Amino acid sequence: MVLKLYGTPEAVGTTLAVAMTLAEKQIPFKLVPVDLQVDAHKTPEFLALQPWGQVPVIDEDGFILFESRAICRYLAQKYESQGTPLMPAVDDVEGRALFEQAAAVEISHFHLHAWTIYFEGMGKARKGLEKDQAVWERAVEELSRKLDVYEEILGKQKYLAGDEFSLVDIFHISFGALLRPAGCDLMKTKGPNIARWWKDITSRPSLKNLRLGRPIISTAL
Template identity: 55%
Template sequence: MVLKLYAAPQAAGGTAIVALTLAEKQVPYELITVNMEAKEHKTPEYLAMHPFGQIPVIDDDGFVLYESRAICRYIAEKYADQGTSLLPKSFKERIIFEQAASVEATNFHPAIFKILMEAVGKSRRGLPVDQAVLDAAVAEFSEKLDVYEVILGKHKFLAGNEFTLADVFHFGYGPMLASYGVDVMTGGGRPNVTRWWNELMARPAWVKLKAEGVKSTQ
């Protein structure tokens, strides 16, 4: 039975990192489109799979899992022997990976979300952007990237010299910044961050996903 991915067809947020993980691991899947405008994510049937009524969700032959980072870990573990190796194998390397994954979840994600709430959230609702709030959010996020600059000066990717899920997790919201005129990932005078980010954005699986959107691959 092919894995089912319940998500939106846009490569953004949690859907983006799950779809990218599936692509990197060369796992075929069937996309079950969830129409959030029609509140399909709040139906009793959907809430039985995801009690918070969010996307994405996977159903892997009856094994149902929600929360995008958990889904990515599951895919990377289950299909460890195919596609890109996204999880280190040695104990110490795995701990360093978990450290890097925590950096994304507790530093990068909260800071970038403040920017997106102001720059993207308001734009989508037709509300004026408060430039002072946006500038403060960008400044806070820039401080996080200053630390990334130091980390990425020591190794190629966030968890070491190999591309891992710790890097994948940044694809959820990081690519949105440039689309809304916030050129901070590559325009902040941080050569290590710029190198890393450009390499991430050039990954063939991401280029394809960005161009074609999320769609069934079975």
């Protein structure tokens, strides 16, 4: 049975990171759209799959998994021998450690600020709430400060976990791709190394095939 990905109908946000990972690993999947606008993620049926009431979730022959980063790691390991390698091999202990270090940086230094910019800049409007401009501006300042270090790192290596594209780059797509629609251009304007890296990862064929931002009902690769 084809793998099911429960996610936002346009495959944006954390759904996008999982969809991109599936595409990079050449795993056929069907997107099961969950309309957050009508609280489809808070129904008893959906909560039975994901008790926190959030997308994405995958169902692979009855194996249910949620949390986008956990899903991506699972797919990268299970389908290690096909598509793009997305994590260093298990026996590359130092490579794995550096990969985990970079993955932790995404959660510790990028995610919260990017999420806040998204939420204030567009998420609240979708819920009929008012943007708090001061909170949005503070998050932009914080992210800008963090990106100073990204700029240095990306001046020394091609991608965030080293010279190979990896899941860590994909993790940044979830809310990184929502910064611009939320009014923040930092990924383009902060510095040449970040701009080069961001252009590289957002122009990968895996993303293009997902028809970014338009509803995808199913994707057979």
